[in-house]
Amino acid sequence: xxxxxxxxxAIGNTIEILRKDRGMTKxxxxxxxWLERRYLLEIERGDKKPTVNAVYSxxxxxxxxxxxxxRKVEDERERLARES
Numbered sequence: 001x002x003x004x005x006x007x008x009x010a011i012g013n014t015i016e017i018l019r020k021d022r023g024m025t026k027x028x029x030x031x032x033x034w035l036e037r038r039y040l041l042e043i044e045r046g047d048k049k050p051t052v053n054a055v056y057s058x059x060x061x062x063x064x065x066x067x068x069x070x071r072k073v074e075d076e077r078e079r080l081a082r083e084s
Contacts, residue, residue: 006084009046010077011055014069016044017076018062032061 019029026044030037034057042048043058050058059066 004077006077006080007073008049010073010080011050012044012046013076013080014072015040015058015062018064018069018072019044022062024062029058029061033057 015029019026024032026040027037029035030040033040033054035054039048039054040058043050043054055069056066059069062069064072
């Protein structure tokens with residue numbers, strides 16, 4: 001399978017930014033998204049790749065459409081690539 005540079009980090013950063021913009025704690029987001037807190041922490045750190053179900057659940061909890069979420073992820077991925 002092809003690997004996309006900075007993708008995991010961009011997903012994690014995007015989740016963290018949106019979560020903080022909404023004034024949510026990691027615990028609150030995990031609860032609203034029906035995810036284990038540890039799993040969410042690993043996603044935010046870029047250590048785990050979320051499943052499609054997890055992404056949709058996180059998007060719902062953050063009140064952002066998956067389309068908008070992935071646009072933000074791609075912007076973040078491009079930013080990370082430029083900075084390296």
